[in-house]
Structure formats: C-alpha cells, structure tokens
Amino acid sequence: MSLLKETLLKIEPVDKEKMSQAREHVDGLLKPVGSLGVLENIAIQIAGINPDILGGELKKAVLVFAADHGICEEDITSAPQPVTALMTHFIAEGKSGVGVIAKKAGAEVFVTDVGVNAEITNPKVRNKKIRLGTGNMAKQEAMTRLEAEKSFEIGIETALEMIKNGYNILATGEMGIGNTTPSSAIFSVLGSLSPEEVTGIGANLSEEKLVKKSSVIREAIALHNPDPKDPLDVLAKVGGLEIGAMAGVMLAGASMKVPVLIDGFISSAAAALAVGLNPDVYDYLICSHNSAEKGAKKGLELIGFKPFLHMDMRLGEGSGAALAFNIVEAAQGMYNDMGTFSQAGIDIV
Ligand SMILES: O=C(O)c1ccc[n+]([C@@H]2O[C@H](COP(=O)([O-])O)[C@@H](O)[C@H]2O)c1
Ligand SMILES: Cc1cc2nc[nH]c2cc1C
Numbered sequence: 603m604s605l606l607k608e609t610l611l612k613i614e615p616v617d618k619e620k621m622s623q624a625r626e627h628v629d630g631l632l633k634p635v636g637s638l639g640v641l642e643n644i645a646i647q648i649a650g651i652n653p654d655i656l657g658g659e660l661k662k663a664v665l666v667f668a669a670d671h672g673i674c675e676e677d678i679t680s681a682p683q684p685v686t687a688l689m690t691h692f693i694a695e696g697k698s699g700v701g702v703i704a705k706k707a708g709a710e711v712f713v714t715d716v717g718v719n720a721e722i723t724n725p726k727v728r729n730k731k732i733r734l735g736t737g738n739m740a741k742q743e744a745m746t747r748l749e750a751e752k753s754f755e756i757g758i759e760t761a762l763e764m765i766k767n768g769y770n771i772l773a774t775g776e777m778g779i780g781n782t783t784p785s786s787a788i789f790s791v792l793g794s795l796s797p798e799e800v801t802g803i804g805a806n807l808s809e810e811k812l813v814k815k816s817s818v819i820r821e822a823i824a825l826h827n828p829d830p831k832d833p834l835d836v837l838a839k840v841g842g843l844e845i846g847a848m849a850g851v852m853l854a855g856a857s858m859k860v861p862v863l864i865d866g867f868i869s870s871a872a873a874a875l876a877v878g879l880n881p882d883v884y885d886y887l888i889c890s891h892n893s894a895e896k897g898a899k900k901g902l903e904l905i906g907f908k909p910f911l912h913m914d915m916r917l918g919e920g921s922g923a924a925l926a927f928n929i930v931e932a933a934q935g936m937y938n939d940m941g942t943f944s945q946a947g948i949d950i951v
Pocket of ligand 1: 806
C-alpha cells in the first residue's frame, strides 16, 4: 500500500470526550467562562488531539518546502524565478522572516527542496527534488498524478521523521515564486469561486498584471478541468510541489495525533487539499493568521478556518504560523497553571 493511502487510513477523529472534559476544566479556571476566547479553543482542541502534548513541553518545528512554478513563464509574478533558489538558501541560513520569528518562538526551521528549478548546494537544505519546477499550467498539467502523490509523500515522510525526533507541534511554510497562482487556482476549483475573487498581488504584482494573472488561472482551469472531488487531480493539474508536500505534513500530523499550525494563503490551499482527502484532518489543524493576500479570506471560509492573528502579513515561509507558537504556549499555560474556582473557594461558575 502506498504511504499516502496508509497515512489516510491511519487518521482517526479527534477525541470529543477528552474535549468536553477539557472544556469542563477550562470553565472551572479562575476567570469568567469564555473570557480567554481563542486560548480556550486551542487548549480544548489540543486536548482532543493529544492531552500529553497539552500538558508537556512543546518541541516546535517549521517545515518549509521550496519549489518553482512553470507558470512564471506567463509573466504573472513580480519577482523573477531565481529568487526561489536564493531565498531557499537564506531561509535555511535563518536570515529570512520565518527564521527570526521562529528563533524568538524557540522553534527550529527545516527547509526541503521539492522542486526548485536550480541546483541547491547549501547542505542545510534537504534535497527531495521531484522535478525542476512544475510545468506551465497554462499549456500543460503542472505535474503528473504520480508526482503529485510523491509530493504528498515527501511531506508525510518529513513530518514523520520530525515526530520521531520528538517534535510535537509542526508548522507549514513554503517558498516558491509564482505559488500564489496555483493556490488561487486550487481555491477557485475547490470552492467553485471565480479566479478574480481569489487572486491577489502575491509578492507585489502590479495591478495591470493582476488582470492577466486571473485570466491565466481561468484558462488553465478550462484547459485541464480538474475534478474538485479529487484533490490529487487538482494538485496535479493546477497545483505546486511544495503545496502537495505541505498537505502531506498535515496528513501525517493528523495520523500521528500531532497539531499542525497553518500559515498563509499557500499553506491554506494545501490545507484545503488535505481536508478534501480526509475531512477528519481539519480538527488537527490550527489556522494562525489571515494573510493580507486577496482571496485568503474566501479560502479560509471555504475550509471553515477562523484565524486568530490579524497582522497584515503576506510573506509566507511559515512566518505567521511561527508567530502563533507563542499563542499555543499561552493556551498551555492557561490550561496547566491557572488556579481554579474550587481551589479558590469561589462559587460563581
Ligand atoms: O503566505 C502568504 O499568504 C503569501 C502571500 C503572498 C506571497 N507569498 C510568498 O510570495 C511568493 C509567491 O508570490 P508570487 O507573487 O510570486 O506568486 C511565495 O514565495 C510565497 O511564500 C506568501
Ligand atoms: C524577497 C522575497 C522573500 C520571500 N519569502 C517568501 N516569498 C518571498 C518572495 C520574495 C520576493
């Protein structure tokens, strides 16, 4: 059996009984019921995923996947394609946005090349290259179905390795010039949304080129007709290699009862595919921030995510997810260390 199938079969729903016990505990803490809002929700969610993680020290990893996109040939990005390879190197060196944010949160960043269109010589970048970037989806399918499956499996393998090494909370991140285009295409297909509704400026595309970007997406979808009920078909026809790998991390996290923090627009497109493959994955994902990318709001609504950080960020790399580690730790602190009404002899619950 393939690793993807095996992983999907292993995923169980979160433990609703543990969640209602956790809700009871949270409601008994020294505060008006509900007054710690999202911190309460996160603690209860993690209790349903794995109470040991809620009660213990977090060992945090941001898993960044880098890849290139053939669609760059259509001139719908502001930055040139070689920036992917350059930034992949700088992310691995800790010199990018996610590097500094993760450091403050005490998280490690691991970078994997799943399809950068250049040789990466930095030994800190893990080499799992599937191909040298996707095909240009305006003319051909982005990748084969087999490559799509492989991208999921690299994400699964990477996450399983991290979990084996003791990491008990993961965050997804990516680097890939052009990857807002496949992300918009994925949301357009899965949500039957018009490309215009879910297409934005990415890494600062000009307004004139934005019109072209939407029409390229519309034409690619019309050319390949991806099946919205088949996430692998959507990924293969209009997706990206790093998007598949991030979805794989989410599946592996769910299969091992480990929470996965979701970053911005591209990470959430991966989440939409992962949840499409198995709806139980949803409860293992923690959506961190609402990216300022146009389309992020619609995309998150489609999945049913409610982000709790509103930072006007749209960097990607896992930067927003890394920022949210501190929020998860605050939720743990609330759950484990706050006094209770019964200890205090107060009876107003
Ligand atoms: O995470 C986000 O919400 C996000 C929104 C816009 C852009 N990005 C980053 O910018 C790159 C993609 O932008 P573009 O315009 O080249 O498609 C890619 O490397 C992403 O990490 C990321
Ligand atoms: C400089 C730069 C850094 C990035 N990080 C993620 N996407 C990016 C795009 C650019 C252009």
